Amino acid sequence: MKQAARILVTGAGGFIGHHLVNRLKAEGHWVRGVDLKHPEYQASVADELEIRDLRRWDECLMATRGSIDDVYNLAADMGGIGYITTFHADIARNNTLINTHMLEAARQHHVKRFLFSSSACVYAQSKQKDANVAPLKEEDAFPAEPEPGYGWEKLYAEELCRYYWQDYKFETRIVRFHNVYGPLGTYEGGKEKAPAAICRKVAVAADGGEVEVWGDGQQTRSFMYVNDCVEGLIRIMASGHRDALNLGTDELVTIDQLVDLVSEVAGKRLTKRHNLKGPQGVRGRNSDNSLLRRVLGWEPSILLRQGLELTFPWIQKELQATNRIGVMEQVPAA
Numbered sequence: 001m002k003q004a005a006r007i008l009v010t011g012a013g014g015f016i017g018h019h020l021v022n023r024l025k026a027e028g029h030w031v032r033g034v035d036l037k038h039p040e041y042q043a044s045v046a047d048e049l050e051i052r053d054l055r056r057w058d059e060c061l062m063a064t065r066g067s068i069d070d071v072y073n074l075a076a077d078m079g080g081i082g083y084i085t086t087f088h089a090d091i092a093r094n095n096t097l098i099n100t101h102m103l104e105a106a107r108q109h110h111v112k113r114f115l116f117s118s119s120a121c122v123y124a125q126s127k128q129k130d131a132n133v134a135p136l137k138e139e140d141a142f143p144a145e146p147e148p149g150y151g152w153e154k155l156y157a158e159e160l161c162r163y164y165w166q167d168y169k170f171e172t173r174i175v176r177f178h179n180v181y182g183p184l185g186t187y188e189g190g191k192e193k194a195p196a197a198i199c200r201k202v203a204v205a206a207d208g209g210e211v212e213v214w215g216d217g218q219q220t221r222s223f224m225y226v227n228d229c230v231e232g233l234i235r236i237m238a239s240g241h242r243d244a245l246n247l248g249t250d251e252l253v254t255i256d257q258l259v260d261l262v263s264e265v266a267g268k269r270l271t272k273r274h275n276l277k278g279p280q281g282v283r284g285r286n287s288d289n290s291l292l293r294r295v296l297g298w299e300p301s302i303l304l305r306q307g308l309e310l311t312f313p314w315i316q317k318e319l320q321a322t323n324r325i326g327v328m329e330q331v332p333a334a
């Protein structure tokens, strides 16, 4: 076994943070998790799970106390496309506070390595106008033209990480996630992402019925299963690579194909009803993994179908447990 470290995971009550805590504990590390809330669907196995608001400087100092080796900074105010296109001010303010305070508190407490969770939303929007998009390379974030709100604050925090290395020699890592999905992720309430939302819609639809799809369904994305994401995070932390790295798959699908895949996994025949007023985000987005492969000698490999075969049953079971599938199945197909 590798040497045990003292690790802080912020956002440990959230989707990726919770999975990361499970993995780090399984590897024998001491882990402190911090979040505004406990994980929704499964108790945390962190040695300490502290409820703190990391927008506050004093709370960031408390979170990073006690000889922490590594910080995985995953806390963020975020959600799916509907959420991030609606709440620009809240998201930009909250996350700028979290990231600037966490970075400085970690530096003052002599944390050895700090990983910042950025996003593919930092990429220039003009390079994502075509569904048949060229995969995005790390340098495509500049000249800067990111997603309003969420993309701008992520790109600014990336720059801050680079300045901390340049000026203070503080070890930082920058990871640009491309759409992560899997069990134990939010699947309702407005903060859910496309795969979870579509799994939910397919689960509640009667066989032969229909599902609503935002946009014309021809917009494209790539999706990464959460176990690949956690593996990548640990490898990037260990890598010594301080510049931004994509972490995603390059298995590009249209949203219509995603719906068809989920329907197949569910064993249902469904008609897609396109809601052209629904938010769709950029037209196409894919991850270029050339640099990731060069740096790590590894890249995410779990196929979308395999990941959905693990994710759909979990969401279906959640909905069954709260009696929501039985009710919806009474609604006749329009």
Ligand SMILES: NC(=O)c1ccc[n+]([C@@H]2O[C@H](COP(=O)([O-])OP(=O)(O)OC[C@H]3O[C@@H](n4cnc5c(N)ncnc54)[C@H](O)[C@@H]3O)[C@@H](O)[C@H]2O)c1
Residues within 6 Å of the ligand: 010, 011, 012, 013, 014, 015, 016, 017, 034, 035, 036, 037, 052, 053, 054, 055, 073, 074, 075, 076, 077, 078, 079, 094, 098, 117, 118, 119, 120, 176, 177, 178, 179, 180, 181, 186, 193
């Ligand atoms: N899931 C994805 O597809 C994806 C894609 C790109 C980037 N990311 C980034 O990865 C990270 C983790 O994402 P996730 O999918 O697990 O999201 P999530 O919403 O499940 O987890 C984020 C957690 O941060 C916590 N948080 C928010 N504000 C806080 C505050 N003020 N103080 C303390 N905790 C706070 C939330 O309560 C939540 O539990 C985020 O930084 C996100 O921007 C995720």
